[in-house]
Amino acid sequence: MLLLQGIAWIFSPANWASVSSGLGIGGEIVAHLLLTLESLLVAVVIAVPLGLAIGHTGRGRNVAILAGNVVRAFPTLGLLSILLIALTANLLTPIAVFALLGIPPLLAGAYAGLESVDRQTVDAARAVGMTEWQILTKVELPLAAPLLLGGLRSSTLQIIATVSLVSEFGFDSVGQFIINGAATQDYVQMIGGSIIVTALALLADAILATVQRLTVPRGVPRGVGGRSTARGRRILTAPSGAPISEGN
Amino acid sequence: MDWVWSHLGDIGDMTFDHIELSVPPIVIGFLVSIPIGYWASRSPVARSVLLTIGNILYTIPALALVVLVPVLLGLSLLNPLNVIAALTLYALAIMVRSAADAFASVSTDVRQSATAQGYSAAQRFLRVELPLAGPVLLAGIRVVSVSTISLVTIGALVGIPSLGSFFTDAFQRDFFLEALVGFVLVLLLAAVFDVVLSLIGAALMPWNRGSRLSAASARVLSQPQPNTAAVR
Numbered sequence A: 001m002l003l004l005q006g007i008a009w010i011f012s013p014a015n016w017a018s019v020s021s022g023l024g025i026g027g028e029i030v031a032h033l034l035l036t037l038e039s040l041l042v043a044v045v046i047a048v049p050l051g052l053a054i055g056h057t058g059r060g061r062n063v064a065i066l067a068g069n070v071v072r073a074f075p076t077l078g079l080l081s082i083l084l085i086a087l088t089a090n091l092l093t094p095i096a097v098f099a100l101l102g103i104p105p106l107l108a109g110a111y112a113g114l115e116s117v118d119r120q121t122v123d124a125a126r127a128v129g130m131t132e133w134q135i136l137t138k139v140e141l142p143l144a145a146p147l148l149l150g151g152l153r154s155s156t157l158q159i160i161a162t163v164s165l166v167s168e169f170g171f172d173s174v175g176q177f178i179i180n181g182a183a184t185q186d187y188v189q190m191i192g193g194s195i196i197v198t199a200l201a202l203l204a205d206a207i208l209a210t211v212q213r214l215t216v217p218r219g220v221p222r223g224v225g226g227r228s229t230a231r232g233r234r235i236l237t238a239p240s241g242a243p244i245s246e247g248n
Numbered sequence B: 001m002d003w004v005w006s007h008l009g010d011i012g013d014m015t016f017d018h019i020e021l022s023v024p025p026i027v028i029g030f031l032v033s034i035p036i037g038y039w040a041s042r043s044p045v046a047r048s049v050l051l052t053i054g055n056i057l058y059t060i061p062a063l064a065l066v067v068l069v070p071v072l073l074g075l076s077l078l079n080p081l082n083v084i085a086a087l088t089l090y091a092l093a094i095m096v097r098s099a100a101d102a103f104a105s106v107s108t109d110v111r112q113s114a115t116a117q118g119y120s121a122a123q124r125f126l127r128v129e130l131p132l133a134g135p136v137l138l139a140g141i142r143v144v145s146v147s148t149i150s151l152v153t154i155g156a157l158v159g160i161p162s163l164g165s166f167f168t169d170a171f172q173r174d175f176f177l178e179a180l181v182g183f184v185l186v187l188l189l190a191a192v193f194d195v196v197l198s199l200i201g202a203a204l205m206p207w208n209r210g211s212r213l214s215a216a217s218a219r220v221l222s223q224p225q226p227n228t229a230a231v232r
Helices: A002-011 A013-017 A027-055 A060-075 A078-087 A094-113 A117-126 A132-169 A175-184 A187-216 B002-005 B009-042 B043-059 B060-074 B081-104 B107-115 B121-158 B165-173 B176-205 B215-222
Strands: A234-237 A241-247
Touching: A002 A187, A002 B060, A013 A027, A013 A094, A027 A060, A027 A094, A027 A132, A027 A175, A027 A187, A060 A094, A060 B121, A078 A094, A078 A132, A078 B009, A078 B121, A078 B165, A078 B176, A094 A132, A117 A132, A132 A175, A132 A187, A132 B060, A132 B165, A132 B176, A175 A187, A175 B060, A187 B043, A187 B060, A234 B002, A234 B060, B002 B009, B002 B060, B002 B176, B009 B043, B009 B121, B009 B165, B009 B176, B043 B081, B060 B081, B060 B121, B107 B121, B121 B165, B165 B176
Parallel strands: none
Antiparallel strands: A234 A241
């Protein structure tokens, strides 16, 4: 059976040394994870401050939602192809594309996180004499952390799952096995690669889900269906754990 | 632009292939999600189990799913049905949640009034619950439509032709225009599908026309759905 052959392919030591005179399984996994981390880092640096600013001021939220919906319509394969032809064909271009994909969920997580903080709690913090900076770092961010991490989780999944596409354009990632296999009709290699990339995505999701759960501050209920805020918005959890804010 | 004029036939064929691969997942995803979503809205246990399955499905990268589906179904790897089956699974992962939210948004008072007036369970479903859930269902299927059209392009990586074939071909020939044409057509197709779905919605739900989105529909539309944001 092909599926078993695919699993056997993954556990064959020769394939960890090298596959089709390219990198082996370990090498491609490292390249895949590095590319994921680099893209994620760029996305975080751009999206988190921006999202916190939107959440804190309440301005720009609709623009952020609209931009997120437009990005959703972009075929990543097309963006990669266009930009790699038009710009330099080094790894910076895919990093920019993947960072772009990772931005909307992070942005939404950041602003929804801040919005989820009860205004009375913030006022109380101010009343006991906290400075604005202390309010942000000691009250708002800890309370927003679970939703912020929900955004990080969605963003990470999005990127780790999409990174495989770079191998069509000659860069290393676990997708290399799928592209290679398709070119040489080596189905077993394709299946092996698919299993690895699926395992990476599921593993990353499981790790981040655990981290997300651990960041809920003590004393804050882990509501299953969301909880109410002073503004009457219910904060819910999206398919992959991303926060969604009702209304608007 | 000469390339466009001399390749109008190819462009038409690829667009047609793309539509052929996009429509079944959207339609099947919608139809199948209605009974499942209804069930999920009635039973908290079913909801939690079904949505968890959906989340796991959603986590599997599309490229991997396109390769693994034929292995599990015993199809050839070059069969276009693989793309359709894989994208139907994604459509379900998104749409079951939307449908569950849609039916949950129908107020209990309204359901009980219908029952009190003598509606049978089937009549109540068809004449009361389904119409009231309509706007949220529409919002959900629009999300599914955009993501499906975008995801179809990855079939090109395993040799299943669609507008995505222009992306891979353009890169191999270092030909910018071809990639651009493919990109614009994918966005155009997504826009056309979206307009068509809105028109169908307006025709079926005349009471909903021009009204502001309900909180629940707005939520479905505004939810950051990272994995559908792009082709994986």
